[in-house]
Amino acid sequence: MAYNTYSTASSDISTPRSTSPSSVFSGRTSHTSAASKRLSLSLQRRQSAFNPMSSVDIASIEQRMKMAALDGLRGYAQNHYGEVKQDKTTEYIPKAAAGGYQVLREPLWNKGLSFTPEERVAKNLTGLIPHAMENTDTQVERCMKMIRTRQTPVDKYLYLSSLKAQNLDLFYRVLIDNVRDLMPLVYTPTIGDVCLQYSTLYTRPEALYISIKQRKSIRTILQNWPHANPEICVVTDGSRILGLGDLGVNGVGISIGKLALYTGAAGIHPERTLPIVLDAGTNNEENLKDPLYLGLRAKRPDPAVMQEFVDEFMEAAREVFPEMLIQFEDFETEKAFNYLARYRDEYKCFNDDIQGTGAVVLGGYIGAVNLSNVPLEDQRLVFMGAGSAGVGVAKQMVEYYTRRGLSEQAAKDKFWLVDTKGLVTWDRGDKLPEHKKYFARSDNNGHQFRTLEEVIEYVRPSALVGLTATFGVFTESVVRALKASVDAGGSGRRPILFPLSNPLTKAECTFEQAVQWTDGTVIFASGSPFSPFAVKSGDAAVTYWPNQGNNVYVFPGLGLGAILAKASKITDEMVYMSAASLAECLNAEEIQKGLIYPHIERVRDASLVVAREVMKAARREGVSTLPEEQWVEWEEWGDVALTKFIKDRVYDPLKPPEEEVAAGLQQPKQESTHAAEPAAA
Numbered sequence: 001m002a003y004n005t006y007s008t009a010s011s012d013i014s015t016p017r018s019t020s021p022s023s024v025f026s027g028r029t030s031h032t033s034a035a036s037k038r039l040s041l042s043l044q045r046r047q048s049a050f051n052p053m054s055s056v057d058i059a060s061i062e063q064r065m066k067m068a069a070l071d072g073l074r075g076y077a078q079n080h081y082g083e084v085k086q087d088k089t090t091e092y093i094p095k096a097a098a099g100g101y102q103v104l105r106e107p108l109w110n111k112g113l114s115f116t117p118e119e120r121v122a123k124n125l126t127g128l129i130p131h132a133m134e135n136t137d138t139q140v141e142r143c144m145k146m147i148r149t150r151q152t153p154v155d156k157y158l159y160l161s162s163l164k165a166q167n168l169d170l171f172y173r174v175l176i177d178n179v180r181d182l183m184p185l186v187y188t189p190t191i192g193d194v195c196l197q198y199s200t201l202y203t204r205p206e207a208l209y210i211s212i213k214q215r216k217s218i219r220t221i222l223q224n225w226p227h228a229n230p231e232i233c234v235v236t237d238g239s240r241i242l243g244l245g246d247l248g249v250n251g252v253g254i255s256i257g258k259l260a261l262y263t264g265a266a267g268i269h270p271e272r273t274l275p276i277v278l279d280a281g282t283n284n285e286e287n288l289k290d291p292l293y294l295g296l297r298a299k300r301p302d303p304a305v306m307q308e309f310v311d312e313f314m315e316a317a318r319e320v321f322p323e324m325l326i327q328f329e330d331f332e333t334e335k336a337f338n339y340l341a342r343y344r345d346e347y348k349c350f351n352d353d354i355q356g357t358g359a360v361v362l363g364g365y366i367g368a369v370n371l372s373n374v375p376l377e378d379q380r381l382v383f384m385g386a387g388s389a390g391v392g393v394a395k396q397m398v399e400y401y402t403r404r405g406l407s408e409q410a411a412k413d414k415f416w417l418v419d420t421k422g423l424v425t426w427d428r429g430d431k432l433p434e435h436k437k438y439f440a441r442s443d444n445n446g447h448q449f450r451t452l453e454e455v456i457e458y459v460r461p462s463a464l465v466g467l468t469a470t471f472g473v474f475t476e477s478v479v480r481a482l483k484a485s486v487d488a489g490g491s492g493r494r495p496i497l498f499p500l501s502n503p504l505t506k507a508e509c510t511f512e513q514a515v516q517w518t519d520g521t522v523i524f525a526s527g528s529p530f531s532p533f534a535v536k537s538g539d540a541a542v543t544y545w546p547n548q549g550n551n552v553y554v555f556p557g558l559g560l561g562a563i564l565a566k567a568s569k570i571t572d573e574m575v576y577m578s579a580a581s582l583a584e585c586l587n588a589e590e591i592q593k594g595l596i597y598p599h600i601e602r603v604r605d606a607s608l609v610v611a612r613e614v615m616k617a618a619r620r621e622g623v624s625t626l627p628e629e630q631w632v633e634w635e636e637w638g639d640v641a642l643t644k645f646i647k648d649r650v651y652d653p654l655k656p657p658e659e660e661v662a663a664g665l666q667q668p669k670q671e672s673t674h675a676a677e678p679a680a681a
């Protein structure tokens with residue numbers, strides 16, 4: 001019978017997971033390998049026993065789904081998928097197969113328990129989900145309850161990851177509304193643990209995994225990505241993941257985590273994000289020995305070979321996705337600097353660890369100087385760690401000083417960089433790598449300073465920045481010496497102390513230590529979040545507020561601004577403006593609390609401001625390719641119009657429209673209802 005016959009072309013339909021048009025790894029290419037053909041045949045057999053729908057109808061559904069996927073028309077599929085005509089000649093046609101089940105399996109279409117009675121009927125969902133119809137708040141509450149019951153941060157991450165695979169809108173609503181609690185799970189510190197165990201935790205693909213062995217197929221791999229026109233890609237080679245070192249392919253977790261924040265913290269649609277890991281092997285012996293390790297079991301290649309691989313990737317990425325912005329993430333030091341220099345003028349790309357971190361720390365430093373009672377011109381900064389982040393931050397600060405009138409040399413002279421061998425000087429006897437030369441000191445009169453204590457005694461700094469990936473290097477004696485060197489200038493002067501390494505296990509010191517060792521005078525920012533710290537004094541308690549100095553305050557807004565401005569590249573001015581605008585983002589309550597970054601709950605507000613100023617910088621620099629008339633119009637209306645333009649484009653799922661809330665049509669908290677009995681099933 002015709003309805004029992006499945007053509008190869010329609011075989012995908014037999015498994016809901018792989019047929020959803022925008023589910024990961026379904027999509028435009030047909031199965032070619034023998035294994036997938038076998039799988040597909042067995043699925044056909046299984047399905048033909050279960051679903052006697054005609055191959056014509058199935059092909060037509062598949063066609064519709066593919067059209068929906070290719071056009072990115074989610075609404076098309078949602079509105080029309082349930083209307084697929086059924087073959088009247090068949091005795092029993094599972095309606096769910098003609099719509100409902102697919103809708104529930106597709107994370108971008110699934111609305112959980114908030115499908116209306118009408119939708120349940122139209123999409124053949126009746127009975128496939130529990131009877132209750134719930135509003136967003138109730139569903140968010142359930143998720144938060146589930147997260148709280150999970151024992152470890154990794155378990156909580158896994159719950160969230162599973163939610164993300166099932167209902168994207170709900171996942172992002174939960175994340176956005178609970179960012180203080182959940183960002184530490186989807187990002188640092190938990191993402192560090194997830195990366196360490198990625199090969200064991202793996203259940204499903206979430207990224208593109210491009211092995212150096214497949215370098216001739218990079219275009220095909222990119223074309224296999226199921227979503228059209230990604231706007232932002234975070235790519236890593238896993239060689240320096242947070243402060244955890246070379247994790248090989250397991251480092252892909254950081255690309256996934258950063259992109260969750262592009263959506264959560266800046267509102268870039270999740271379908272427009274693309275996580276990639278370039279798998280060129282690993283020098284991590286533990287990974288190589290792990291039978292479950294998912295990456296290439298080989299040592300990393302020569303830098304020249306790696307460079308060719310990355311060259312090929314960049315070319316292919318531009319060819320397949322010409323509009324896509326590429327963020328380099330967590331490449332080890334030399335590669336980070338080399339690739340940035342090599343690609344920054346030719347491609348739309350930036351390096352988050354060098355430029356994003358530079359901007360976020362400068363943004364915080366501007367506020368910190370105001371609080372420190374040490375004038376900008378008197379600040380002296382010691383950096384512990386002279387790698388991609390350390391040098392990136394110091395250079396961004398030099399830019400700030402020169403924009404305030406200092407010569408480049410005078411600005412540079414404010415920085416003393418320290419690495420594992422001590423103060424970086426020209427004459428300390430080792431061959432300095434290229435990136436350290438800019439800040440190498442020559443005014444040390446032949447003296448070498450091997451320990452941080454010696455450097456502090458010599459420099460008498462007002463600020464100490466840690467980017468070493470080494471836990472505890474800011475010891476009590478170091479922090480007390482910093483305080484003493486600041487205090488020496490007069491009362492009320494406060495030390496700036498930024499232990500910025502991630503995850504928490506790599507922080508140079510804790511917040512509690514910083515408060516205690518400076519008698520509460522510290523101005524503090526760390527890479528991963530610490531909790532506020534309360535100290536009892538008599539009957540009262542004083543609460544100290546830490547800051548999180550993490551590039552999450554910059555990269556989402558920088559990326560969003562560059563995308564919306566249709567920038568052809570990322571210029572220094574755009575990066576600088578992300579820092580300068582971040583520094584302006586504090587509200588009165590944050591200033592009153594003595595913060596230097598907005599509360600993390602306001603990261604989306606900050607990203608919006610950063611994106612706007614980045615867009616304007618792109619326009620000034622002549623790299624925005626938006627039509628001139630558009631800019632003229634915005635310039636007439638000022639920031640209001642540009643802000644509205646950005647707001648209108650950000651993804652803010654399951655949020656009642658502002659006008660409805662204002663009109664009292666949507667209460668902040670609604671009672672759940674039960675779905676009315678469907679009129680027809």
Ligand SMILES: NC(=O)C1=CN([C@@H]2O[C@H](COP(=O)(O)OP(=O)(O)OC[C@H]3O[C@@H](n4cnc5c(N)ncnc54)[C@H](O)[C@@H]3O)[C@@H](O)[C@H]2O)C=CC1
Nearest residue numbers: 242243385386387388389419420468469501502527550551
């Ligand atoms: N808060 C944030 O937003 C960011 C934090 N980071 C963190 O910064 C850390 C470093 O990152 P990268 O600069 O990219 O790494 P990197 O490997 O390029 O640089 C590390 C530097 O620290 C030095 N170092 C290591 N151990 C040391 C020790 N005991 N004493 C003195 N110097 C020491 C090394 O010599 C090197 O100069 C990582 O933990 C990373 O997670 C990086 C980017 C952003």
Ligand SMILES: CC(=O)C(=O)O
Nearest residue numbers: 242243330353502551
């Ligand atoms: C935050 C970040 O980019 C890092 O630790 O590498």
Ligand SMILES: [Mg+2]
Nearest residue numbers: 329330352353
């Ligand atoms: Mg990073």
